[in-house]
Amino acid sequence: MNKQVTLIYVPLYLGGSHRGAALGPAAMKVADLRERIKACGWQIAKEVEVSVPESAAWFEEDTYARCLPEIIDLSKELAKLVEAALDAGTLPITIGGDHSLAIGTIAGSSNYFRKRKESFGLLWFDAHGDINTPETSQSGNVHGMPLAICLGHGPESVTQLNQYSPKAEASLTALVGIRDLDPPELEMITRTGIAAYNMSDIDKLGIATVVERVLSRVADNSSGIHLSFDIDVLDPEIAPGVSTVAKDGIGQKDIMQALSMIAKTGLVRSIDMVELNPTRDIQNRTAEIAVDMIAACLSGKA
Numbered sequence: 001m002n003k004q005v006t007l008i009y010v011p012l013y014l015g016g017s018h019r020g021a022a023l024g025p026a027a028m029k030v031a032d033l034r035e036r037i038k039a040c041g042w043q044i045a046k047e048v049e050v051s052v053p054e055s056a057a058w059f060e061e062d063t064y065a066r067c068l069p070e071i072i073d074l075s076k077e078l079a080k081l082v083e084a085a086l087d088a089g090t091l092p093i094t095i096g097g098d099h100s101l102a103i104g105t106i107a108g109s110s111n112y113f114r115k116r117k118e119s120f121g122l123l124w125f126d127a128h129g130d131i132n133t134p135e136t137s138q139s140g141n142v143h144g145m146p147l148a149i150c151l152g153h154g155p156e157s158v159t160q161l162n163q164y165s166p167k168a169e170a171s172l173t174a175l176v177g178i179r180d181l182d183p184p185e186l187e188m189i190t191r192t193g194i195a196a197y198n199m200s201d202i203d204k205l206g207i208a209t210v211v212e213r214v215l216s217r218v219a220d221n222s223s224g225i226h227l228s229f230d231i232d233v234l235d236p237e238i239a240p241g242v243s244t245v246a247k248d249g250i251g252q253k254d255i256m257q258a259l260s261m262i263a264k265t266g267l268v269r270s271i272d273m274v275e276l277n278p279t280r281d282i283q284n285r286t287a288e289i290a291v292d293m294i295a296a297c298l299s300g301k302a
């Protein structure tokens with residue numbers, strides 16, 4: 001790979017219940033995102049600012065899937081951007097914004113590998129499962145559904161983006177760091193057969209063993225990895241700036257070790273860094289950790 005990134009900024013909040021997620025890209029720039037990428041020896045080939053529409057529906061109660069039409073339109077645009085970034089030989093890094101953006105970015109990665117007749121692994125770090133469907137969701141927030149959608153579960157209007165489904169193979173998908181699941185999500189994890197490691201698995205086995213197991217599943221049989229990283233997987237003591245806080249998460253040393261192990265495979269082809277909410281942060285420290293994590297993904301250094 002030629003060590004070039006494409007930065008895609010997506011101030012998306014329509015999938016969640018807090019507008020602050022829209023400020024994520026700005027806070028990451030303040031935390032020297034560009035400078036840190038360059039200091040890792042990578043060039044920024046292109047930067048794209050995606051605009052997110054205002055939606056009257058965001059203020060409405062909808063326990064099905066709020067703002068889904070707007071999110072579908074945005075997903076189509078993101079899929080094209082990520083696929084084009086990969087076609088250009090760059091590594092797309094999509095800065096959120098809420099996690100519903102992964103519907104589009106993963107569709108983009110999937111399109112890219114599919115046309116080359118290759119497989120890719122999906123590595124999803126999150127405190128939550130994000131594996132609800134409109135039928136099981138309590139809130140109707142689409143940021144609780146993107147993993148289900150990528151695996152082919154949900155309304156056809158969104159699972160069939162680009163006329164095929166699923167975008168990610170369950171056998172090449174792993175969910176890490178979960179600790180706040182809805183009961184139907186646990187059922188869905190079992191039904192799909194994805195690998196899932198919760199916090200007590202990490203406490204018991206140690207982060208290195210968990211990452212080794214995950215990589216032997218998602219990386220060994222793939223041509224690349226799409227890393228979808230929800231900042232709320234971190235412990236809120238170190239990363240308070242998120243919309244949906246879940247206590248007792250992954251610590252700083254562990255996450256850096258995990259990401260450097262993943263980076264050292266040389267297989268990371270696309271990254272989502274999502275759910276930063278600067279209005280909940282303390283002196284931008286969560287944005288700074290997010291930038292540290294991106295640097296670890298690029299440099300392989302913990």
Ligand SMILES: [Mn+2]
Pocket residue numbers: 099126128130143230275
């Ligand atoms: Mn998430």
